[in-house]
Amino acid sequence: MPTYRELLAQLRSEIDEVDAVRARELLAAAEPPLLIDIREFDEWQEGRIPGAILIPRGNLESRIEQTAPDKSRRIILYCAQGNRTVFGAKTLGELGYTDVVSMAGGYTDWKRNGFETELPGGLDETKRARYSRHLLIPEVGEEGQMKLLDSRVLLLGAGGLGSPAALYLAAAGVGRLGIVDDDKVDASNLQRQVLHSTARLGEWKAESAKRTLQELNPDVDVKTYVERLTSENVERILADGWDVIIDGADNFPTRYLINDAAVWHEIPLVHGSIYRFEGQLTVFDTKAGGPCYRCLFPLPPPPELAPSCAEGGVLGVLPGIVGSLQASEALKLCLGIGESLAGRLLLFDALATECSEVKLRRDPTCPVCGESPTITEYVDYVEFCSGRPAHA
Amino acid sequence: MLREEVGGAREVPAEGENVRELLDDLMSRFPALQAQLIRDDEIAPFVNVYVEGEDVRTLDGLDTPVERGQTVILLPAMAGG
Numbered sequence: 316m317p318t319y320r321e322l323l324a325q326l327r328s329e330i331d332e333v334d335a336v337r338a339r340e341l342l343a344a345a346e347p348p349l350l351i352d353i354r355e356f357d358e359w360q361e362g363r364i365p366g367a368i369l370i371p372r373g374n375l376e377s378r379i380e381q382t383a384p385d386k387s388r389r390i391i392l393y394c395a396q397g398n399r400t401v402f403g404a405k406t407l408g409e410l411g412y413t414d415v416v417s418m419a420g421g422y423t424d425w426k427r428n429g430f431e432t433e434l435p436g437g438l439d440e441t442k443r444a445r446y447s448r449h450l451l452i453p454e455v456g457e458e459g460q461m462k463l464l465d466s467r468v469l470l471l472g473a474g475g476l477g478s479p480a481a482l483y484l485a486a487a488g489v490g491r492l493g494i495v496d497d498d499k500v501d502a503s504n505l506q507r508q509v510l511h512s513t514a515r516l517g518e519w520k521a522e523s524a525k526r527t528l529q530e531l532n533p534d535v536d537v538k539t540y541v542e543r544l545t546s547e548n549v550e551r552i553l554a555d556g557w558d559v560i561i562d563g564a565d566n567f568p569t570r571y572l573i574n575d576a577a578v579w580h581e582i583p584l585v586h587g588s589i590y591r592f593e594g595q596l597t598v599f600d601t602k603a604g605g606p607c608y609r610c611l612f613p614l615p616p617p618p619e620l621a622p623s624c625a626e627g628g629v630l631g632v633l634p635g636i637v638g639s640l641q642a643s644e645a646l647k648l649c650l651g652i653g654e655s656l657a658g659r660l661l662l663f664d665a666l667a668t669e670c671s672e673v674k675l676r677r678d679p680t681c682p683v684c685g686e687s688p689t690i691t692e693y694v695d696y697v698e699f700c701s702g703r704p705a706h707a
Numbered sequence: 708m709l710r711e712e713v714g715g716a717r718e719v720p721a722e723g724e725n726v727r728e729l730l731d732d733l734m735s736r737f738p739a740l741q742a743q744l745i746r747d748d749e750i751a752p753f754v755n756v757y758v759e760g761e762d763v764r765t766l767d768g769l770d771t772p773v774e775r776g777q778t779v780i781l782l783p784a785m786a787g788g
Binding site for chain 2: 471472474475476477562563564565566567570587588589590591593595611612613614615616617620621623624627629634660662664666667671672673674675676
């Protein structure tokens, strides 16, 4: 049987190595290789190469395929001295990875060359435990979780859609949530508005929401606005600074108002609406070139043609589904990952359990986000949605 | 939405060479749809009509041709939340 040193020397001759200087050159390329740090977590905490992904040696085989599904992509492995990576590179070769190199001399040599390193941002042990399932996802990880903790999402409505959206955003550790709602908890809400409870009947929904969310996750700062969004208060509320807005309103005037505000402030707006068994969902992100709500529906229907959930009813779980999808879109926008629903309208039918999708295009003649906008300041949205002919 | 106007159905068959004929066929059988779909002989601004996932406003509007077997979605705005 070979000794450790003999085995190391033998394997070293079977794998490819690069030194720190060459590794740095490769990492600076237009399509850089994947850089994987296979040290232990406590070593990683003391400093690492920027852009590296941590997969401790003991988890390398089980996690690598998730992190690097393309087995032909070049991978650079590093550890402290360049020994563990010899074994790591050998193993990845056996798993079918065709272009794996071990960085000779490891992190120690990298630092000795004076190359850039970074210190961990500082998720403490409590947060590390709470968000561990996020930290395991390559697309989120520690960096993503810190982004979420720094993110600010405004929710219009703590009702059917706002309930699941707020719960999941709070659970995910979105650092600041704003809740705009001027209603009180009513018995008829509890069939679907899972932020509230029987004991909270008669309380302001925004305050009830705040209590629920802070019990769920004390990391989250919840700012409440016990008022209806209007042309008069919208600027004040937006001045508090929001990265994403979730529209869970229950009326057309608020939906047109927040659309216009989101266009002017260039804030992505995650739109959801529900009726009986049906849901509609999309993202309006005009800053990214997408359409706005007015491109989708230039005018609201006359009130008599558009029954609300209060008039027509809604299956209790439906907002749970649509609101959760809104939370998912919001998290992706905060993290800057994936493909958002911008430019696509998702239609969900709970009765048939069917999703369909239609294309949504920016309207160059749109009065708000078009090439020559005719609406450039807040209007009287209640009148705009009243069904009476506009005086313009 | 619109299901009450067509007797609760989720999908209804309709015939026509283009969107206009198709909607005329539907509205002749379900007159309650008229107010939901048409304003001034055009598709109402609070409803969208999609042929195979494309908004007909970006095609030829009411003159957009439809072929046998294609799916047409009538989508009104809804505000519930």
